[in-house]
Every structure is written in C-alpha cells, then in structure tokens.
Amino acid sequence: MRKSRLGSSELYVSEIGLGCMSLGTEEEHAVKLIHQALDGGVNFLDTADLYDEGRNEEMVRKAVQGRRSDVIIATKVGNRRVPGQDGWVWDPSKAYIKSAVKESLRRLGTDYIDLYQLHGGTLEDSIDETIEAFEELKREGWIRYYGISSIRPNVIREYMEKSDIVSVMSQYSILDRRPEEAVLDLLAEKNISAIARGPVARGLLSGKGRTKAEKGYLDYSQDELLDVLGKLEEYAAGEDLTHLAIRYALGHAAVACTIPGASSLEQLLHNLAAGNLEPLSPQDIQTIQAISHANQYESHR
Incomplete structure (x- = not known):
C-alpha cells in the first residue's frame, strides 16, 4: 500500500488506515481485524482514550504486541471522565493532558505515542497552555508528534498558526466537502497533513447507501441524496462506490491518510482493496464535484 509523509514529521502513514472506534468491544474479534489490517499493508491505527472508556486502547495494545515498531499509533486526549458521573467533560488543560498521556501509554502498553491528538477544542480554551502541554510531552519523549482532531475551522486555524501540529483529522467525503471550502x-x-475520517459517510457511499438515505445527511435531503447516489453509481459504471469514495477523499494534496472504520472482516478487506487502485484523475474529481455539492461550515468559521 502507498504511504505518505504526515506533514513535516518523520512518520510515513499508509494511505488507508484503520479507525479503531468501530471495532467493538469483543477482544478476539477486534484483534483479528487489526491483524488483518496490518497484514494488508495498514500501518496507521487511530484510537482514543474516550473509546469504550479506554478499552479500545487496550485492544490495540493486544493486537500490536511483537509488532510495535511496524505500527504508527495515534490516540487522542481532552475528554475527561468524572468518577461517579455519566459522560465526560471537556478538559484541554496542561495538567490533565500530562496525566492522561500516562494512562494512554499504560493501556497501549508502549513507551511512546507516535501521534497524540487533541480530541476537539474551542476558541474559549487556553490554547497556549494546551500547546505547551504537547510540546513538553514531545521534549520528554512521551510522544513523537501531535495534531488536532476537529471540524471547527476557527480552532484549526489557531493551532496552525500557533503550534507545530503535523496533522488535522477531520470528517471529509464526497457528501461532506466542507474542508475543501x-x-x-x-x-x-x-x-x-489532513487525516480524513468518515470517507464513506456513515455507509451512504456504499452499496447500502440507498437504505440509509431516509434521514438525509448534513444539508442533503433524502431526495437529494438519492439523486446524488444514483448519479455517482452511474458515473462509477460498475466500479465499487466505496472504493470511489475512499479514493476521492485521498484526492486532495493535503490528505495523507483516510481512516474508514470496519466492524467486520468483509468490510475491512473491502476498504483495503481501495488501496490497490490508482488515484483519481483531476477529471474524475471534477466530475464527482459537479455531481455533489460544495457544503459550507455554518458555524465556527
């Protein structure tokens, strides 16, 4: 599988990674899926301390035992669980980040995290303090690089200007083209680099898309979705729509990696097959953009 450099870092990530959030909580199943992904050329695993209260990180640890040097592990921080309470609170403070990283390292069973990502963010945060925490973790050797996972352009711009982030993870697909704008x-x-999550748009850009269109998607109504899906299927001319969607997300020069989720072996192998295909041509991308429409962020601009 082709690899791309992640920003200015020394990390070269497979253009298709694995979003581990969708693996479920059954360890044997999850470990098998991760092993299959690694055997299929994936070297980028994305998890978070939030997923299943840390259980997801623990399953990643189990899966990468004996293969740690071959894997780029990305995890996230910022959502703090409060003992005795449901849910979590947002906490991008330096104190919390520097304590949470130790717990992620323990659950992951590793001495370092390749890419540590802020799991959200607002303009009301003490951004300078948050950046200071990541910079200290980098100097201390607990993390190699850091980035941000966000869909808020105003927050992303702040980190681009003030920090040394190497990546931004954001939702991006044919049906969610807001990052282009x-x-x-x-x-x-x-x-x-951009890391594109959700390239198949919750399964809408798959063979089962029509059955999922009832509630619409972002600013698409059900009828608009069905029209776009029909035109995309016609343009694909028998080629797989999931593969077209993944290749589209990889089509922008900023995108180094896309992380479709997979909850079954069949789904995983199907996603990975997109890595064997040639990149879309500029004409392909222009045609797809003419079929869909250019969404815009309505807030946090």
Missing part, C-alpha cells in the same frame, strides 16, 4: 488548501500551504 475552509481547511484543506491552507493545510497544504502550511505542510500540515
């Missing part, structure tokens, strides 16, 4: 070109200019 506000983020991707600027990331490319700054030599910061």
Whole structure:
C-alpha cells in the first residue's frame, strides 16, 4: 500500500488506515481485524482514550504486541471522565493532558505515542497552555508528534498558526466537502497533513447507501441524496462506490491518510482493496464535484 509523509514529521502513514472506534468491544474479534489490517499493508491505527472508556486502547495494545515498531499509533486526549458521573467533560488543560498521556501509554502498553491528538477544542480554551502541554510531552519523549482532531475551522486555524501540529483529522467525503471550502488548501500551504475520517459517510457511499438515505445527511435531503447516489453509481459504471469514495477523499494534496472504520472482516478487506487502485484523475474529481455539492461550515468559521 502507498504511504505518505504526515506533514513535516518523520512518520510515513499508509494511505488507508484503520479507525479503531468501530471495532467493538469483543477482544478476539477486534484483534483479528487489526491483524488483518496490518497484514494488508495498514500501518496507521487511530484510537482514543474516550473509546469504550479506554478499552479500545487496550485492544490495540493486544493486537500490536511483537509488532510495535511496524505500527504508527495515534490516540487522542481532552475528554475527561468524572468518577461517579455519566459522560465526560471537556478538559484541554496542561495538567490533565500530562496525566492522561500516562494512562494512554499504560493501556497501549508502549513507551511512546507516535501521534497524540487533541480530541476537539474551542476558541474559549487556553490554547497556549494546551500547546505547551504537547510540546513538553514531545521534549520528554512521551510522544513523537501531535495534531488536532476537529471540524471547527476557527480552532484549526489557531493551532496552525500557533503550534507545530503535523496533522488535522477531520470528517471529509464526497457528501461532506466542507474542508475543501475552509481547511484543506491552507493545510497544504502550511505542510500540515489532513487525516480524513468518515470517507464513506456513515455507509451512504456504499452499496447500502440507498437504505440509509431516509434521514438525509448534513444539508442533503433524502431526495437529494438519492439523486446524488444514483448519479455517482452511474458515473462509477460498475466500479465499487466505496472504493470511489475512499479514493476521492485521498484526492486532495493535503490528505495523507483516510481512516474508514470496519466492524467486520468483509468490510475491512473491502476498504483495503481501495488501496490497490490508482488515484483519481483531476477529471474524475471534477466530475464527482459537479455531481455533489460544495457544503459550507455554518458555524465556527
């Protein structure tokens, strides 16, 4: 599988990674899926301390035992659980980040995290303090690089200007083209990579898309979705729509990696097959953009 450099880092990530959130909580099943992904050329695993209250990180640890040097592990921080309470609170403080990283390292069974990502963020945060925490963790050797996972352009721009982030993870697909309007070109200019999550848009850009269109998606109504899906299927001319969707997300110069989730072996292998295909041509991308429409962020601009 092709690999791309993640921003200005020394990390070269497979263009298709694995979003581990969808693996479920059954350890044997999850470990098998991760092993299959690694055997299929994936070297980028994305998890978070939030997923299943840390259980997801523990399953990643189990799966990468004996293979740690071959894997780039990305995890996230910022959502703090309060003992005795449901849910979590947002906490991007330096104290919390520097304590939470130790717990993630323990659960992951590793001495370092390749990519540590802020799991959200607002303009009301003490951004300088948050950056200071990540910089200290980097100097201390607990993390190699850091980034942010966010869909808020105003927050992303702050971190691009003030920090040494190497990546921005954001939702991006044929049906969610908001990053094209506000983020991707600027990331490319700054030599910061995008990690595209949700390239199949909750399964809408798959063979089962029509059955999922009832509630619409972002600013698409059900009828608009069905029309777009029909035109995309016609353009694909028998080729797989999931593969087309993954290749589209990889089509922008800023995107180094996309992380479709997979809850079954069949789904995983199907996603990975997109890595064997040639990149879309500029004409392909233009045609797909003409079929869909250019969404825009309505807030946090």
